[in-house]
Amino acid sequence: MTRIKRFSLNYALVDCNSLQHALSVHAHLTEHPTPGQIELIPAAQTVLVHFATPQQTESFITSFTVPEHSETTGTQTTTRIIETVYTGEDLNDVANATGLSVEEVITKHSSASWQVAFAGFAPGFFYLHAPDNTMDVPRRATPRTSVPAGSVGLAGQLSGIYPRSSPGGWQLIGHTNAPLWDLTQNPPALLEPGNTVQFKPVRELVEIPASASVNPPQPPEKGVARLDAPGLQTVYQDGGRDGLSHWGVSPSGFADIAAAHEANRLVGNAVTVTLLENLGGGLKLTATDDIVLAVTGAQVSATVTSPDEANDKTPRTVRLYKAFALKPSETLQLGPTTGGLRTYLALRGGFEAPVEAGSTSRDTLSGLGAPPLTTGQTLYTANLPASAVAVGARPLDVPSESITLRVTAGPRDDWFTTESLEKFTATSWQVSDSSDRIGVRLTPENPRDSTTPVLQRSREGELPSEGMVTGAIQVPPNGEPVIFLSDRPVTGGYPVIASVHPADLRLLAQAPPTTRVTFTFIDPAN
Numbered sequence: 001m002t003r004i005k006r007f008s009l010n011y012a013l014v015d016c017n018s019l020q021h022a023l024s025v026h027a028h029l030t031e032h033p034t035p036g037q038i039e040l041i042p043a044a045q046t047v048l049v050h051f052a053t054p055q056q057t058e059s060f061i062t063s064f065t066v067p068e069h070s071e072t073t074g075t076q077t078t079t080r081i082i083e084t085v086y087t088g089e090d091l092n093d094v095a096n097a098t099g100l101s102v103e104e105v106i107t108k109h110s111s112a113s114w115q116v117a118f119a120g121f122a123p124g125f126f127y128l129h130a131p132d133n134t135m136d137v138p139r140r141a142t143p144r145t146s147v148p149a150g151s152v153g154l155a156g157q158l159s160g161i162y163p164r165s166s167p168g169g170w171q172l173i174g175h176t177n178a179p180l181w182d183l184t185q186n187p188p189a190l191l192e193p194g195n196t197v198q199f200k201p202v203r204e205l206v207e208i209p210a211s212a213s214v215n216p217p218q219p220p221e222k223g224v225a226r227l228d229a230p231g232l233q234t235v236y237q238d239g240g241r242d243g244l245s246h247w248g249v250s251p252s253g254f255a256d257i258a259a260a261h262e263a264n265r266l267v268g269n270a271v272t273v274t275l276l277e278n279l280g281g282g283l284k285l286t287a288t289d290d291i292v293l294a295v296t297g298a299q300v301s302a303t304v305t306s307p308d309e310a311n312d313k314t315p316r317t318v319r320l321y322k323a324f325a326l327k328p329s330e331t332l333q334l335g336p337t338t339g340g341l342r343t344y345l346a347l348r349g350g351f352e353a354p355v356e357a358g359s360t361s362r363d364t365l366s367g368l369g370a371p372p373l374t375t376g377q378t379l380y381t382a383n384l385p386a387s388a389v390a391v392g393a394r395p396l397d398v399p400s401e402s403i404t405l406r407v408t409a410g411p412r413d414d415w416f417t418t419e420s421l422e423k424f425t426a427t428s429w430q431v432s433d434s435s436d437r438i439g440v441r442l443t444p445e446n447p448r449d450s451t452t453p454v455l456q457r458s459r460e461g462e463l464p465s466e467g468m469v470t471g472a473i474q475v476p477p478n479g480e481p482v483i484f485l486s487d488r489p490v491t492g493g494y495p496v497i498a499s500v501h502p503a504d505l506r507l508l509a510q511a512p513p514t515t516r517v518t519f520t521f522i523d524p525a526n
């Protein structure tokens with residue numbers, strides 16, 4: 001029986017009884033979208049549906065009937081032929097595990113009709129399912145630290161192709177040079193859910209010429225500033241990459257959306273224009289042209305030093321949440337953050353940065369976007385249209401010592417004991433110093449018996465991978481919650497006990513290590 005569960009305010013999870021059923025539901029919703037439907041994220045036994053509003057989510061959950069069985073649709077399926085050299089390191093192990101000869105493994109893999117089921121751990125990586133595949137292959141006991149790009153592998157009853165070099169535990173049976181993820185392609189992903197893949201055995205691969213590179217727009221010869229120090233980390237961020245989860249691409253974008261929008265508004269930019277996101281303060285830059293800036297986000301001292309010899313060189317303080325000008329050779333210095341964690345620096349006209357998959361944002365999980373900025377780097381303006389500089393604004397709140405986050409239950413709260421659900425809101429959690437833009441890890445504020453999970457499950461076994469959302473609170477086997485932020489993975493395999501209200505995510509993004517965190521459940525219908 002199909003069940004529909006809430007997953008945060010704007011998402012619903014269609015819980016199916018098999019991968020084939022999930023593929024059927026995905027095909028149905030692709031061909032017959034429901035009101036407000038924005039995006040579908042298929043997974044092993046679920047389809048996650050993203051809606052524009054909470055009201056549309058609620059309507060879908062309470063009144064929509066999903067077909068229970070596969071149906072033939074009029075959609076034309078795209079078939080991709082993947083030329084493969086079957087000389088993988090684990091080919092003999094796969095033969096032994098399945099009781100087949102090496103030739104039979106190759107024949108069964110290449111003759112099966114594989115369907116692209118759902119995106120995986122990296123852009124361009126997809127789990128492939130074939131109803132006619134009879135091989136069930138265990139993962140390697142010890143995952144490899146590096147699997148070469150183009151490797152074709154098997155795990156369980158699924159197959160997959162690594163789009164780039166990365167760790168992995170799949171059994172490798174061959175390799176291909178098919179361009180699975182290429183930012184010069186449009187679209188950059190060769191495969192998409194619903195496509196069919198046919199592996200074609202070849203003795204050698206024809207060298208594919210490198211794609212004609214699209215020359216990126218060259219920055220102006222003259223920059224507008226020089227980065228003298230990036231602090232702990234400074235990255236380019238903009239409005240992000242929403243709507244690309246079906247390619248395995250995280251949304252990324254501003255961690256503290258409200259503070260970033262306010263910074264852009266103060267200098268007259270559109271709110272999603274590229275700016276600098278700084279972690280922990282310590283940023284220092286010197287203007288090489290007349291520029292207008294604004295600093296928002298964490299509490300931090302901001303001073304400007306002028307080299308004018310007539311000046312006594314005493315730094316002048318600039319206010320947060322208020323636009324200010326820098327003249328050539330003047331230096332802006334941010335001190336360490338004293339409240340909150342992330343600071344946003346907006347430039348009138350926006351910062352120039354390379355665009356990858358439709359965004360300049362640095363995705364720390366996939367590596368999309370320009371790498372973190374470095375000392376001595378020249379900064380350029382994108383010269384985007386800007387309106388009048390806005391008047392100053394009241395600073396947004398940032399965590400001092402503790403925050404309370406509003407959460408909606410589920411979709412996997414039924415995987416936990418009643419006692420654990422009570423403990424979830426009764427416990428004072430603490431932000432771990434291993435948190436980042438991918439997720440915030442929490443530990444109990446008070447010491448505990450480390451052999452007993454804080455939040456205990458009521459079910460045994462593993463949850464098949466399913467779609468994730470920003471704000472999802474996963475609980476791994478140790479019982480300590482992990483809350484996903486902007487650079488989260490597209491799918492995950494730990495049960496989600498609850499999801500943080502979108503408006504409260506900025507508090508989490510601004511919470512430094514040791515911040516105390518408590519949760520309170522809210523009724524999503526209200």
